[in-house]
Amino acid sequence: MDAWTPTYGAGLLAAAVLLPFVAMLLGLALGGRWMQRVAFALMPLQVAVSAAIAWFWLRGDTLVYLLGGWAPPLGIALRADGAAVAMLLAVAVVVCGIGLYARADFGTPPDARESRAAFGYWLLLLAVWGALNLVFVSGDLFTLYVALELLTFAGVPLVCLAGSGETLRAALRYLLFALCGSVLYLLGVVLLYGGYGTVDIPLLAQAVRPEPIAWAALALMTVGLLAKTALFPLHIWLPPAHGGAPAAASAVLSALVIKGSWFLVLRLWLDVMPGVATASAAQLLAGLGAAAIVVGSVVALRQQRLKLLVAYSTVAQIGYLFLLFPMAFDADGVMAWGELAQAAGLLQAIAHATAKAGMFMAAGLIYAALGHDRIDDLAGAARAVPLAVLAFFVGGLALMGVLPSGAYLAKKLLLASADESGQWWWTWVLTGGAAFTAGYVVLIAARVFRRPAAPLQGVKPVSLLSQCAALGLTLASFALALAAVYGPLSDELLSKALSLKELGTMAATFAAGALLAAALSRKPLFAPQAAARGGVAMLGAAFEGGDRFVRRWPSAMLALLLIAGGCVWLLVRG
16 A cells, blocks of 8 residues: 555544534534534534544554545645544543633623634634644645744634733733744755755655755754744744733643644654754754753743743743653664654653643642632632632643653653663753752642631632542543553553652652752742752742743844754755
């Protein structure tokens, strides 16, 4: 079977892409509160379609659907391999969870007229869903460009749903920087089409060679996608966008939107130009990821608002998604993409999507109940909204890599890949990153479980359904561990999971996280430590200043050029 032979059941790929857009048109035609009703009607249908695609994929290989019956290069093909199937299912689950949560913020009572913000939210949620599905199943680079632009133009309005001047500025910043990334990506597509006469992924993979036009295209496209993914130091738009957007919108942006551009980087390096990519360039990507983990984590611990802490933790967690690229190369610098690295990347992406969506939703619930999300004033929050607080901590533990979360399995697979390829230095990054994540958990725990000086006043009730949706998504991150039962490393992973060594490592990680939280937080966790903070607290302030500097427009644009130039040089150097 060749790359363009249609497969049985592949028509479901077209359904997965078209159904959200059809639902959008139907909601627009019906108007009013029907947009919300159409969105909820679509959710179980889309989950069923994604599950059916997974079932057909398990019966065979990659699913292929030819639009109009025309094979590439004249026609457009939709394809779904294992990575695409996994992401389709994950996005379907996360969207359903976010939708249940959003009923409290953007739902319309029967006796009320639907607001413009509510109508817009459900419309944009469907647009994000359809665009993401198109990213996962597109078989050519130009269709992927169209999908990315649909994703951007759906994500930007989500930022400014609140309608304030601050959120509008954040949305414009996001739009302008994302468009810079789009231009770079499109330039790369133009170079590849001019050099090889096609943009179809299998055809390009056969034709592309390590030569200047391929090096330039890969560098431009990669850097453009890094800008959309908000990898440090290209995260100029992410903190203000997440900090100002409603929680239901922030969950979509953090958990879903950035995964589209990251998935395309994976496609470029794995499927399109594996012979062009080099181990040195992969080390650059991972180096930026390591910097993201450190800087994002330190600045997160310095935040005064819970939502901004979660936003900067997203900056840090994005870094983990790029640690897998050097693992694609063996000790001799030859790309030999193994199952370990691929599985680790997908597990990390899905674990982050479920856990981070739940954490943003939990932060929104705490804000709704208390009327604020100031970290230093969260005493008593555990009593006021226990399920929301529990969801936040479950999500934090999932991202930390506590057994048996998806992040735990991803970390173990990355460690195994680093050991196989002789890249021992990345083990220090993975270990240190887990300690930083533990710092978030300890910091918030020290605040929310404190007894308030006076009984909380004016605590507003929050939706039980919203709390359960947030908790359900964070628990879904732990449910990912069930996938290991059927994996090739299941016996090894499960045998080591409850060993004394593993339990000791978790305890040491929590201890290190507590020390980091105590040293780097803006205010001391405990009164006796106030006198001992000095220089460390100044270091945290220096990281904050550095973050503000790199998020300025001149710094961000210079970073774009430097990273692109560095990629070209490392690709040429080999």
